[in-house]
Amino acid sequence: MTSDSSMMISIQGLSRRFGAFTAVDDISFEVAPGEVFGFLGANGAGKTTTIRMMCGLLSPSEGDILIDGVSVSADPEQVKRRLGYMSQKFSLYGDLSPEQNIDFFGAVYGVDPERLEAEKRRIRAQLGGAPGSGRAGKLPLGFKQRLGLTCALLHEPPVIFLDEPTSGVDPLGRREFWEEIYDLSSAGRTVLVTTHFMDEAEYCHRIAIMSQGRLIDLDSPAAIKRKYGSDTLNEAFIRAVESDREE
Numbered sequence: 224m225t226s227d228s229s230m231m232i233s234i235q236g237l238s239r240r241f242g243a244f245t246a247v248d249d250i251s252f253e254v255a256p257g258e259v260f261g262f263l264g265a266n267g268a269g270k271t272t273t274i275r276m277m278c279g280l281l282s283p284s285e286g287d288i289l290i291d292g293v294s295v296s297a298d299p300e301q302v303k304r305r306l307g308y309m310s311q312k313f314s315l316y317g318d319l320s321p322e323q324n325i326d327f328f329g330a331v332y333g334v335d336p337e338r339l340e341a342e343k344r345r346i347r348a349q350l351g352g353a354p355g356s357g358r359a360g361k362l363p364l365g366f367k368q369r370l371g372l373t374c375a376l377l378h379e380p381p382v383i384f385l386d387e388p389t390s391g392v393d394p395l396g397r398r399e400f401w402e403e404i405y406d407l408s409s410a411g412r413t414v415l416v417t418t419h420f421m422d423e424a425e426y427c428h429r430i431a432i433m434s435q436g437r438l439i440d441l442d443s444p445a446a447i448k449r450k451y452g453s454d455t456l457n458e459a460f461i462r463a464v465e466s467d468r469e470e
């Protein structure tokens with residue numbers, strides 16, 4: 224596959240082994256500007272390992288990753304400026320207030336004070352009288368995730384990775400979170416999101432399905448449903464993964 228320089232994410236022949244075990248096995252894909260790209264797979268399929276390599280947190284055994292045309296292995300610092308990352312597992316400092324979190328992440332990325340003040344006003348309005356708004360760790364999960372997203376976007380990266388951002392969030396909170404994802408996409412940001420919720424995967428422009436470290440499908444949700452003869456993406460996903468495991 225030749226790389227198209229207009230792509231915001233370009234992955235070519237990416238693999239990662241841990242000893243004799245291959246967690247990511249020769250995957251290649253590209254993501255366009257403004258695209259909402261879903262990254263699906265059963266537990267242990269290799270999604271987080273791939274994202275960690277895309278962030279420069281883990282080195283690949285083989286393959287190349289370009290983010291906005293910049294090579295992750297050759298220039299990780301430039302890549303970090305172009306990337307926002309939010310994980311369900313880690314986003315915030317629980318003992319700090321929401322505003323202190325914004326100050327902290329703003330300082331890490333060298334964000335100008337005026338922008339930080341504007342973001343703090345916005346988060347105050349969003350959180351309103353949310354219980355526990357004194358400490359980020361005490362916020363309800365949906366609010367935590369929105370604050371985490373705000374912190375991940377402070378340096379205005381063109382590309383954002385969201386690793387299971389809505390796990391444990393109630394349906395209303397999930398819908399509000401997805402409205403934010405769509406706003407980001409409409410503003411031209413590229414969003415790569417992992418989720419186990421197939422209703423959320425339906426909102427993606429395209430989805431990639433991973434199984435046993437390999438990319439077994441990549442298409443629009445409608446095309447994937449057609450391919451597996453399913454009315455629902457949930458059923459299509461199960462068929463795709465089961466048929467891969469049977470092989």
Ligand SMILES: Nc1ncnc2c1ncn2[C@@H]1O[C@H](COP(=O)(O)OP(=O)(O)OP(=O)(O)O)[C@@H](O)[C@H]1O
Nearest residue numbers: 241244245246264265266267268269270271272273
């Ligand atoms: N540091 C490591 N050392 C050894 N094996 C690892 C390491 N990190 C991940 N793995 C293995 O690689 C495989 C892929 O893990 P990964 O976390 O990427 O899956 P995932 O698709 O993100 O799963 P989940 O949906 O559960 O988050 C798993 O079998 C995991 O145990």
